[in-house]
Amino acid sequence: MSTETTEAQGPVAAPKNRKGYKGLAMEGFIARWYSKTTQKNVEQYRSYAKIVTEHVPEGSSVLEIAPGPGYLSVELAKLGNYKIVGLDISKTFVDIATERARAANVQVEFRQGDVAYMPFANETFDFAICTAAFKNFTEPVKAINEIYRVLKRGSSAVIIDLRKDVTKAEINEAVDDMELSRINSFVTRFTFNHGLVRSAYTKDQLRDFVSKTRFGTCEIVDDGIGLRLWLKKP
Numbered sequence: 001m002s003t004e005t006t007e008a009q010g011p012v013a014a015p016k017n018r019k020g021y022k023g024l025a026m027e028g029f030i031a032r033w034y035s036k037t038t039q040k041n042v043e044q045y046r047s048y049a050k051i052v053t054e055h056v057p058e059g060s061s062v063l064e065i066a067p068g069p070g071y072l073s074v075e076l077a078k079l080g081n082y083k084i085v086g087l088d089i090s091k092t093f094v095d096i097a098t099e100r101a102r103a104a105n106v107q108v109e110f111r112q113g114d115v116a117y118m119p120f121a122n123e124t125f126d127f128a129i130c131t132a133a134f135k136n137f138t139e140p141v142k143a144i145n146e147i148y149r150v151l152k153r154g155s156s157a158v159i160i161d162l163r164k165d166v167t168k169a170e171i172n173e174a175v176d177d178m179e180l181s182r183i184n185s186f187v188t189r190f191t192f193n194h195g196l197v198r199s200a201y202t203k204d205q206l207r208d209f210v211s212k213t214r215f216g217t218c219e220i221v222d223d224g225i226g227l228r229l230w231l232k233k234p
Contacts, residue, residue, distance in 0.1 A: 066133030070097025
């Protein structure tokens with residue numbers, strides 16, 4: 001098992017000058033553009049929030065990993081009394097998400113941090129969810145082991161991300177459904193085809209990652225142009 005943050009050890013501080021993400025930093029203008037572009041996907045975020053409510057009762061502690069602008073966590077907070085924490089490596093996203101929660105008059109704590117070195121005690125959360133971000137983590141095995149560490153025993157996590165085998169036709173249809181402007185549609189298609197798909201993992205790669213963690217096994221199901229990777233802590 002390859003991780004510096006074992007369950008007995010607890011949280012470990014990230015090394016200085018560590019880059020925990022692939023590609024450009026989602027800060028400043030890029031983060032604000034992403035927030036504006038994805039705001040029309042609110043129904044998708046609501047569907048993700050409902051996944052959480054189907055697996056844990058109100059009052060449960062929920063971790064959203066890489067919440068970005070905070071849409072999912074805010075929608076979840078509207079559905080019930082959950083103790084929600086969002087952890088994102090981007091300071092800009094933390095600021096945007098915090099303001100979004102304030103404007104929606106809901107309680108969500110957004111913190112800046114690295115998924116591979118999460119600043120939480122062992123067995124803190126009843127559920128964890130990560131959408132559209134796992135492929136961007138530089139150390140996927142370490143990230144999954146950290147999810148294991150911060151989950152309570154008997155709890156679950158789901159990672160929702162792009163399928164490696166998604167076709168251009170499927171991407172075009174998904175982007176059309178977003179109802180973006182012509183320019184944003186072009187940029188989004190380009191980003192999918194020349195960036196996100198290249199970074200995405202196959203199901204076999206994901207199973208291999210999980211096999212190297214304390215979870216050991218996982219369940220993977222297709223989800224439109226993406227997939228859901230389910231993890232259960234015994």
